[in-house]
Amino acid sequence: MTYQTTPMPLYSTKEVENAPKLHSYDSLDEAAIQCYNEFMLVARIYYAMKEAACSEQSARMTAMDGASKNAGMCTALTFLIQTLLYII
Numbered sequence: 001m002t003y004q005t006t007p008m009p010l011y012s013t014k015e016v017e018n019a020p021k022l023h024s025y026d027s028l029d030e031a032a033i034q035c036y037n038e039f040m041l042v043a044r045i046y047y048a049m050k051e052a053a054c055s056e057q058s059a060r061m062t063a064m065d066g067a068s069k070n071a072g073m074c075t076a077l078t079f080l081i082q083t084l085l086y087i088i
Contacts, residue, residue, distance in 0.1 A: 008044055013037055 016022065016033050028036075 008047070010041060010044065011037070016040075 011019075013033060016037055022028065026032075
C-alpha cells in the first residue's frame with residue numbers, strides 16, 4: 001500500500017494581506033489577519049497530526065489483516081497435516 005503526500009503551503013502575513021478575495025468579506029485590521037494566520041498554522045499542524053494517526057492506524061490494520069490470513073493458512077495446513085498423519 002502506498003500513500004501520496006500533498007504539500008500544503010504556509011502563507012506569510014504579507015501574502016494573506018495581499019490575497020485578492022480576503023477583503024471582500026470584511027474589513028480586516030492587522031490583528032485580525034495575524035489571528036487568521038495563527039489559526040491557519042494551527043489548523044495545518046492539526047491536520048498533519050490527524051493524517052499521521054490515520055496512516056498509522058491504516059498500516060496497523062493492514063498488518064493485522066495479513067497476520068490473520070497467515071494464521072488461518074497455518075491453521076488449515078496444520079489440520080491437513082494432522083489428518084494425513086492420522087490416516088497413515
